[in-house]
Amino acid sequence: MVKEAVEYLNCHQDGIYIDGTLGSGGHSLEILKCSSPNGRLIGIDWDEDAITVAKNRLNHFQDRVTIIYDNFNNLGDIVRNLKVHEVDGILLDLGVSSIQLENEDRGFSFRLEGPIDMRMDKSSRLKAFDLVNSFSIPELEQILWNYGEERFGKRIARSIADYRKHKPISTTVELADIVSAAIPSRFRPKRIHPATKAFQAIRIAVNDEFRNLETAIQVGIDLLRKGGRFCVISFHSLEDRIVKQSFRLLERGCICPPGMPECNCQKESEVKVLTKKPVLPSEDEIRENPRSRSAKLRVAERI
Ligand SMILES: C[S@@+](CC[C@H](N)C(=O)[O-])C[C@H]1O[C@@H](n2cnc3c(N)ncnc32)[C@H](O)[C@@H]1O
Structure with missing residues (x-):
């Protein structure tokens, strides 16, 4: 959804844009092209591998690009340190990158055998290995439900706990097999791998993805100048729900309980939501x- 997201950013040649999820720089490249010749881009990623790839790819635009290795939930500090006061657009393209997914050493994929890691930021402490091998059954069950809506969470959590009594679960394929075996065969999904939801849930927990997203939206909206736009591309329903609800709350004015004689919350609408329904990718x-x-894709405009 590069084209749609960049169109919604409404780039102009003096604008300052933040790509909070730089990855291999595909979206950033388009933002730089459409804000040419003077537009500035601040690209953020917390994965050193992504930073290296994006630096090479955007090398040509060096004087207009600032690349920052950080969590996008630090948007406020990042922008302040760069002495920038307001920006014209912010983009988050959530989820894992192909650089991460296709490298078996990063441990994101149930199809590639590797250590169970799943940290997007390789300097963070908690690996999926620690979560899977030390969290209690109720904790695992809660993660599988809250972040993956995995209805067999209880069975999967119990199977994980039984297995690790004998030896630690150390590879992605080992974990995928334990998860698959815990789901009764008649309920195993046909179109996706049975471990898809569990892997997604564990990855979200390891990287604290939902909290980072909520913080980035709250902080990012305040950094936008009037008319500036916040675009978020999400990849599953729980993430999309966070974006939808956060934007909706920012759009609402008074939130006093009904029947109050007068408003005392003082809340004012901060954005206009431009996508009442999310924008979906084309068939092509x-x-x-x-x-x-x-x-x-969902987009909100600062008012
Ligand atoms: C789907 S990829 C982005 C791909 C990118 N738009 C492109 O065109 O190549 C998501 C990227 O966001 C990064 N990311 C996810 N959460 C992050 C966070 N909280 N802070 C910084 N980067 C994050 C990941 O490391 C990954 O590189």
Whole structure:
């Protein structure tokens, strides 16, 4: 959804834009092109591998790009340190990058055998290995439900706990097999791998993805100048729900309980939501890149 997201950012040649999820720099490249010749881009990622790839790819635009290795939940400090007061657009393209997914050493994929790691930021402390091998059954169950809506969470959590009594669970394929075996065969999904939801849930927990997203939206909206836009591309329904609800709350004015004689919350509407329904990828894009099929773009404009 590069084209749609960049169009919504409404780039102009003097604008300052933040790509909070730089990845390999695909979206950033388009933002730089459409804000040419003077537009400035601040690209953020907390994965050193992504930073290296994006630096090379955007090398040509060096004087207009600032690349920062950090968590996008630090948007406020990042921008302040750069002595920037307001920006014209912010983009978050959530989820894992192909650089991460296709490297078996990063441990994101149930298809590639590797250590269970799943940290996007390799300097953070908690690996998926620690979570899977030391969290209690109720904690695991809660993660599987809250972040993956995995209805067999209890069975999976119990199977994980039984297995690790004998030896630690150390590889992605080992974990995928334990998860698959815990789901009764008649309920195993046909179109996706049975471990998809569990892997997604564990990854979200390891990287604290939902909290980072909520913080980035709250902080980011305050950094936008009037008319500036916040675009978020999400990849699953729980993430999309956070974006939808956060934007809706920012759009609402008074939130006093009904029946109050007068408003005392003083809340004012901060944004106009430009996408009442999420923008979905075109059929061509899905054909070219099947992973885009679950993408949803939502956009809010600062008022
Ligand atoms: C789907 S990829 C982005 C791909 C990118 N738009 C491109 O065109 O190549 C998501 C990227 O966001 C990064 N990321 C996810 N959460 C982050 C966070 N809280 N702070 C910084 N980067 C984050 C990941 O490390 C990953 O590189």
